[in-house]
Amino acid sequence: MAFARRCLTALALGALALTTLTALTALADPRPFESTDLGRIRRNDQGQLEVVKTPPDGASGASSGPADAAASQPAAPAQLGGKKAPAAAAGGRTIVVGPQEPVRSIPEAARMARDGDTIEIRSGDYRQQAVVWTQARLTIRGIGKRPRLIADGDHAEGKALWVVRNANMLIENVEFRGARVPDGNGAGIRFEKGHLKVVRCAFFDNEMGILTSNFADAELEVEDSEFGEAPKHAGALHHLLYAGQIARLSVRGSRFQQGFRGHLIKSRARESSILYNLLVDGPDGRASYELEFPNGGLAWVIGNIIGQSDNTDNRELVSYGAEGPHWPDNALYLAHNTLVDPLLVGRFLHVWSDKMPPGTEVWAVNNLLVGHAVFAPLGPGRHDGNLVVDRSLLVDGAGLAFRLPNNSPLRGTATPPGFARQQSLAPSAEFKLPAGTRPLPAGIPLTAGALQ
Template sequence: MNGKSGGNLLGTAAVGLAALLLSACGDEEAASDFLDQNEPATEQQQDSGSQGSTSEDSTSGDSTSGDSTSGDSTSGDSTSGGSTSGDSAGGTSDEETAAIDCGTSPCVGPDHPYSSVQAAVDAAPDGGSVGIQDGSYRQCFVIPEHKSLTIKALDGRPHIKSRLCDGDKGVLVNYSKGEVVVDGLELSDAGTDKVIWHHDNTGALILRNVEVHNAGMGILASTNSERLEIHDSEFYDMDEPTQNGHLVYAGQVKDLVIKGSYFHSARNGHMIKAKSVNVDIENNYLLDNYGTTANLINIWGCGTNRVVGNAIVSENRDGAVQAMDVTVRKRYGDVKPCPVNNADITIAYNSFLKKGETLWSSLLLDVYDMDSMTIENNLVTGARLVKDGTTQGVYWYPGDWNGKNQSYAADQYLDDQLHVESAPSAVDSAHEPTEQYRHPMATEPRDNAYNMGAYSISQ
């Protein structure tokens, strides 16, 4: 019986029969609710402690195969609102995680020994890997502080959802002081809490080809964590009515890297909030389709900051929109001063389209006391380029500020991703991009840097 008792099989069959009868009576919602309340015990992932799971099914000795997908959904429900599941463009991030060998690594799913993701995480050795079969899992999991780990989809896009670990902190809670790589998963449905919590004083969390949605916040990277990287991923549909529902909140992370990713459907928070020491935001697509009340990219300037090659669109026709703002951290409230001795920013080769009236919209808002600032080769449509840091608060149009950026007519864009058929020639720059965004979420080589804006034009 593949490790399952006859009693468990009968119980599962009874639950399925009851749900089938409810469905036959035409009450699909009641059937779904019944399955939610009576799903197998291995799917009822309990809250985990800060050093790992404390639930009964979290040890490798009593996790069995055959019941890892919950009764309320199947692998077919993991497509997002804006991108396809399981076959996103491969991406060009610096490293790709190796395939998982389920003969030597713990793997989760109906065809594998583990039904609990937490159990597989606990069983994997430091520096090891966990594979997850495509499917829908009503679970959450915690990475303990002593363990570096790779967690990767075996096929499709496994969907981990609707359970919160460690005192309702997140679907994924990371305490590891080493390096954790998450590749190919969908994580969602955390209510008004965070989907992912990269905790205080942790190491590196690297997200590749992940889809994160439907919560109060997508990811919170807390104080003094070493590194957060997001590659070729999608974040959307965050809403926290009592505070800002940010898609990504990197709070005083030492290094933040975000590349080739798609951000959209933010209602009341920043798409990217970076209180980090060093920031690298390159070749992403940001779509302000709900008209969030916050600036799209918020940077507390500290260390070395790069915002290069991003395509940014705002559909907020009736309000003023700032694509990004930057303020030196030591001047922002009572937070800690910048721990390094420089505060520099480069904003180059971005394209920003603000639809509707210009109002007081700008590519960059509020620049204070940066040691150095480079703003060049940006295309700006329906907005000003920058509001300077003086008390007068002067807004500059692209061609008037330093002659290195240009206004661009909205009807010259070829598509919603802001590809162009022709564009002004770029000025000489030390920041020429070698990549550009590739829809729906990835990057591709950029042939040249002859033109301003986020995309190259072959010559």
């Protein structure tokens, strides 16, 4: 019996040694794990590397994806019937990037990442971290205080800090700063193909904030993000967000300011949904159009505050159809926006009806027009409930000096805007600083403009 016990003990010790050696070898291997035992690598309090298991779906600590984030927001007109938002990576590993982590650079994480992985980036400044993302399914998010990617002259393929090649991808809580490339179109993100969702990100001092391709089935969603500080050097026009001839652009709860010669948002998309944003150039801005749809398309513009700078290079806030149509379906639905133009000879809206197909619908309903600019929506449709007020009649509420005071006789007097194409034009939310939205109570009396 004693001999048998000694044999069993020896076998157990041998198995333990083999398991320990295998684990150490796996931790020392910088390549992606081949094992199905998924988890993330971190350094513990004793300075040793360890693998932390990823919680199963639904367990405590599991992160929510963009589908969860979208579920917490009121339905938006252009989102109804649209494609499902990209889901956060499910079942993959979590790769942690940071100065004190085994993976210290974003390009290294990009080389390791496989479809379905999540990359978490610790707070800090990451210089010269340009990447071309080739994975088909990926989630990238900053952890804690938003990590900053600073170009410092670096770029991927002469295009951008990050190039998204063809992916179903979520990028969350990351700042992109200082992109410059030889052709003057250096973007924080160049989105080429697939479905990209950008949430709580920031784009400052880039030649382009986000720039897309012209793939007709690509879709871009931007939520709760900030764009600004367009560079003032000579070269191409520096748009803060420029969507090419893609299937759909959705921008919600985001702030755009401090443009220079380019536009705050320019969209050639087949369908554009611009909801509950703050597009106010500010005293330091010199943007051209605040919002432009040069090729028409189906454009939903609801609940935005859109304001021009005294120093603008263009006296028009919103432009539709300046270069003629590209898509077979064209209509502009402009409802419950606050349009601010300080210029005496400005124009709140320019619809280039002579360049668009006859019968192109233009609806302008319940907009609050601040200033003395011209408002002349052209084309068949509805043009009612639009009110003109002087800037002096507006008050500051929650940091936004664009709200009618509570005692204004104009409050609560707007007629419900109704439906277009079976979709409601009534606002269900409003912008809040620094970026984001707050839901509106259901059934409240509506007021002209964006702020209820």
